[in-house]
Amino acid sequence: MPESSSTPPSPPDTGDTAERQVSVQADRVSATTLLGERRLLRIAHNGEEYVLRITRNEKLILTK
Numbered sequence: 001m002p003e004s005s006s007t008p009p010s011p012p013d014t015g016d017t018a019e020r021q022v023s024v025q026a027d028r029v030s031a032t033t034l035l036g037e038r039r040l041l042r043i044a045h046n047g048e049e050y051v052l053r054i055t056r057n058e059k060l061i062l063t064k
Contacts (some may be wrong), residue, residue: 031060
């Protein structure tokens with residue numbers, strides 16, 4: 001089934017605010033390293049929030 005162009009609802013906030021280090025080699029990092037077991041990661045950049053998520057089809061989507 002193709003992905004919908006509409007913005008999906010935000011998942012509930014799990015309160016998971018644990019800090020962790022991420023290893024970056026040669027300007028490359030794996031999605032698994034960034035996301036761990038999660039399917040969604042919120043990224044703060046220049047006062048804006050972005051969401052990086054893995055779709056049902058295992059594709060990465062970055063939205064504002």
